[in-house]
Amino acid sequence: MKETSALGSALFAVAMLGIIVSLTALASEHVDQEAAPIFVKEIPPGYRDWKVVAVSRLTAGNGAQLRAMLGNDIAIKAYREGKLPFPDGAIIAALHWNEVSSEDNNKVLAEGFPGAGIKSFVPGSGVNMQFMVKDSKKYAATGGWGFGDFTNGKPGDEKLMKTCFACHQPAKDRDFVFTHYVP
Amino acid sequence: MKETSALGSALFAVAMLGIIVSLTALASEHVDQEAAPIFVKEIPPGYRDWKVVAVSRLTAGNGAQLRAMLGNDIAIKAYREGKLPFPDGAIIAALHWNEVSSEDNNKVLAEGFPGAGIKSFVPGSGVNMQFMVKDSKKYAATGGWGFGDFTNGKPGDEKLMKTCFACHQPAKDRDFVFTHYVP
Numbered sequence: 274m275k276e277t278s279a280l281g282s283a284l285f286a287v288a289m290l291g292i293i294v295s296l297t298a299l300a301s302e303h304v305d306q307e308a309a310p311i312f313v314k315e316i317p318p319g320y321r322d323w324k325v326v327a328v329s330r331l332t333a334g335n336g337a338q339l340r341a342m343l344g345n346d347i348a349i350k351a352y353r354e355g356k357l358p359f360p361d362g363a364i365i366a367a368l369h370w371n372e373v374s375s376e377d378n379n380k381v382l383a384e385g386f387p388g389a390g391i392k393s394f395v396p397g398s399g400v401n402m403q404f405m406v407k408d409s410k411k412y413a414a415t416g417g418w419g420f421g422d423f424t425n426g427k428p429g430d431e432k433l434m435k436t437c438f439a440c441h442q443p444a445k446d447r448d449f450v451f452t453h454y455v456p
Numbered sequence: 457m458k459e460t461s462a463l464g465s466a467l468f469a470v471a472m473l474g475i476i477v478s479l480t481a482l483a484s485e486h487v488d489q490e491a492a493p494i495f496v497k498e499i500p501p502g503y504r505d506w507k508v509v510a511v512s513r514l515t516a517g518n519g520a521q522l523r524a525m526l527g528n529d530i531a532i533k534a535y536r537e538g539k540l541p542f543p544d545g546a547i548i549a550a551l552h553w554n555e556v557s558s559e560d561n562n563k564v565l566a567e568g569f570p571g572a573g574i575k576s577f578v579p580g581s582g583v584n585m586q587f588m589v590k591d592s593k594k595y596a597a598t599g600g601w602g603f604g605d606f607t608n609g610k611p612g613d614e615k616l617m618k619t620c621f622a623c624h625q626p627a628k629d630r631d632f633v634f635t636h637y638v639p
Contacts, residue, residue: 328553331575334573370511443560453578
């Protein structure tokens with residue numbers, strides 16, 4: 274019975290090991306799914322020198338925003354090569370300004386192109402700046418992207434920040450990035 | 457009478473010299489004013505990598521354009537330091553796209569911000585690209601700026617190009633540059 278007992282112990286040990294490994298894996302998966310998302314709390318340095326991904330405009334009621342989306346070198350390279358997902362280190366910035374009418378430009382346009390009714394709109398005050406920072410480990414809970422939102426240099430609160438990843442879900446097949454690169 | 461004559465000759469010589477100098481100056485000024493303006497016929501290389509000066513929007517009738525103004529390093533440095541006139545070597549690019557509605561973005565915005573009526577507009581097809589190239593000698597006839605306009609990569613004709621400098625006159629106190637740098 275001694276050998277049987279030894280075999281039994283060995284099997285028991287292997288079984289236990291298996292159970293422990295499985296439980297660890299489950300626990301780990303559970304942790305990943307439940308991990309509190311980490312947000313970007315500091316404005317990435319140098320963003321104002323980055324290259325243009327695209328420009329855009331947003332309207333709501335009577336208000337409008339002019340927007341510039343910029344990418345650091347890693348992001349721009351991935352965009353231009355059409356590589357998805359974006360590699361770690363990629364950062365995309367979205368700068369949002371209130372759109373205002375330019376009376377100076379309108380005067381010139383009225384004189385230069387009389388009767389054409391051309392109107393010019395330019396950036397007014399800044400609204401906010403948003404960033405997506407790719408780090409597949411650090412930001413695993415939110416698709417590998419850390420989201421940041423800054424108004425007057427101050428990061429958005431948890432309530433606001435928790436909406437970012439959920440809202441970006443429809444762009445899942447583009448690695449959660451809405452903005453297309455404009456040649 | 458000899459001395460008087462000598463003085464007379466000297467005065468005559470001085471007077472003649474003055475007239476010659478004046479005539480030369482007048483002739484030179486005349487040449488400057490009448491010099492055929494030189495236009496930029498080749499797209500400056502690397503412009504798509506330049507930094508953002510500003511973004512803007514132009515409307516006429518039902519159409520609209522989204523625009524990005526970029527500057528090479530010399531131009532951006534001058535903008536940021538508030539230096540006028542722009543130094544030789546500065547180049548400013550203006551990329552113009554037709555503004556189109558983004559149905560993809562609108563769908564996401566309607567779901568993410570129900571009832572807010574937010575609409576998104578993005579760049580569609582390219583309209584044209586314009587450049588201002590600073591070279592105070594080469595482009596002396598047009599304020600030191602060479603003007604370029606490219607549609608589908610082809611430079612604009614003389615008739616179009618002759619309107620550039622005239623139209624930029626109202627911005628003379630900003631070295632003929634309309635676009636303000638947006639922080």
